[in-house]
Amino acid sequence: MNLHNVIISPLITEKTEAIKNPSKDTNRYSLKVRKNASKELIRQALHKIFKVDAVKINTMIVMGKHKRFRTSKIKLPTWKKAVVTLAAGQSLDLTRKA
Numbered sequence: 001m002n003l004h005n006v007i008i009s010p011l012i013t014e015k016t017e018a019i020k021n022p023s024k025d026t027n028r029y030s031l032k033v034r035k036n037a038s039k040e041l042i043r044q045a046l047h048k049i050f051k052v053d054a055v056k057i058n059t060m061i062v063m064g065k066h067k068r069f070r071t072s073k074i075k076l077p078t079w080k081k082a083v084v085t086l087a088a089g090q091s092l093d094l095t096r097k098a
Contacts, residue, residue, distance in 0.1 A: 006045040008032040056085040
């Protein structure tokens with residue numbers, strides 16, 4: 001798998017912005033990743049793309065929600081989320097990728 005395709009997008013919500021605060025020694029970022037990506041593959045992609053070292057990576061499968069559109073019901077796709085803790089003094093520049 002190409003390392004540039006492992007990370008799909010950053011997750012930017014109120015909760016993820018709260019845990020990202022480096023002044024509280026958390027320095028964690030949430031990312032949407034490919035479903036078949038392992039922790040080591042995510043670590044390699046972060047090092048190659050953003051030039052940062054991940055101290056800890058937690059991954060979880062987020063189950064798709066059931067939605068209703070008029071008379072039909074559909075299920076949104078299941079996806080994988082990674083919460084990455086970076087080394088002290090490092091940060092991700094989420095405005096660029098490559």
